[in-house]
Amino acid sequence: MINCLVVDDxxxxxxxxxxxxxxxxxxxxxxxxxxxxxxIGTLQKNKIDLIFLDIQMPGLTGIEFVxxxxxxxxxxFTTAYPQYAIEGYELDVIDYLLKxxxxxxxxxxxxxxxxxxxxxxxxxxxxxxxxxxxxNGKIEKILISDVIYIEAMANYVIVHTHQxxxxxxxxxxxxxxxxxxxxxxxxxxxYMVAVAAIKTIDGDEIITSFAxxxxxxxxxxxxxKKIGHKLIKR
Numbered sequence: 001m002i003n004c005l006v007v008d009d010x011x012x013x014x015x016x017x018x019x020x021x022x023x024x025x026x027x028x029x030x031x032x033x034x035x036x037x038x039x040i041g042t043l044q045k046n047k048i049d050l051i052f053l054d055i056q057m058p059g060l061t062g063i064e065f066v067x068x069x070x071x072x073x074x075x076x077f078t079t080a081y082p083q084y085a086i087e088g089y090e091l092d093v094i095d096y097l098l099k100x101x102x103x104x105x106x107x108x109x110x111x112x113x114x115x116x117x118x119x120x121x122x123x124x125x126x127x128x129x130x131x132x133x134x135x136n137g138k139i140e141k142i143l144i145s146d147v148i149y150i151e152a153m154a155n156y157v158i159v160h161t162h163q164x165x166x167x168x169x170x171x172x173x174x175x176x177x178x179x180x181x182x183x184x185x186x187x188x189x190x191y192m193v194a195v196a197a198i199k200t201i202d203g204d205e206i207i208t209s210f211a212x213x214x215x216x217x218x219x220x221x222x223x224x225k226k227i228g229h230k231l232i233k234r
Contacts, residue, residue: 002110002117003047006032007039007062008054008078013099017052017078020106026114036065048073050113052097055079066093074113094162115199115209116162131178133159133168140166144183148210149193150175160210185226188216195226 004027008014014032021027030046033039037060042048055062055077062079066072075093082098094116095109129144146161152172159166159175176184176192186192187206191213200207201223204215215223224231 001028002026002049002114003028003030005030005039005042005048005051005053007034007036007051007057007065008032009034009057010054013054013078016101017106020101020103021052023103024107024110027110036060036062039065043069043073049117050074050076052076052078056081074116076109076113112209115197118196129180131175133166133170133175135166135168142166144179147179147184147194148197148208149191149213150179152190162210185223187219187223188214189218190214198227201227 004021006014006017006021006029008017011034014034018029018032021029027050030048031039031042033042035057036053039051051073053062053065053075056079060068062077066075076095076097077093078097078099078101080099094113097105097109130141131144132139132141134140142159142161146163148160148162150172151158151160155171156167156169157172157175159168172190172192176186179192183196184192184194191206193206193208193213197208197210198206199209201215204217206213206215206223
């Protein structure tokens with residue numbers, strides 16, 4: 001069950017999101033508020049997994065609210081203003097819903113959040129494993145359980161995690177040494193992916209909740225071998 005908050009100063013929008021939540025069995029609405037400041041106490045006293053958060057609100061805006069949280073839960077922004085999308089994604093929110101929100105689009109966003117939370121619980125043996133990389137002049141700690149896929153670009157790699165992406169000047173092979181073989185696999189000369197993040201294999205693509213990745217012809221056989229023990233056959 002995913003514990004949710006709804007924070008929106010518009011009563012109609014707030015009621016609409018609450019109604020959508022009630023139709024999805026894995027979402028549990030803990031509370032709803034008309035301002036971000038009202039939600040702070042609930043965040044401190046309860047385990048909240050996900051917030052459906054409006055951006056333009058009087059007083060503390062949604063963006064200011066997220067920036068103020070030391071360890072924010074998953075955030076899905078809801079707003080009528082598309083110009084805030086870029087700034088929202090820079091905060092590594094999991095999704096951005098533009099009002100008026102259809103149920104189909106809301107469901108897709110909820111499934112994205114569910115996939116992220118499942119990927120963290122499906123790999124209990126690697127939850128506490130991590131590595132460090134240099135990024136933007138800082139040394140960043142990366143939890144292995146948080147890695148979705150890794151992309152090679154010229155003489156650097158991009159580590160895509162559930163929260164953000166990290167660009168670092170290292171080789172593909174050097175980072176591969178720090179990833180547990182049973183939980184990651186090479187799918188292309190320029191891509192590695194977490195097995196738990198895979199939702200669909202469709203032709204020459206690996207589909208996750210966050211990206212569509214190319215499946216190289218020379219890697220298809222080893223990919224199918226990797227997932228073979230989990231593939232139910234006739």
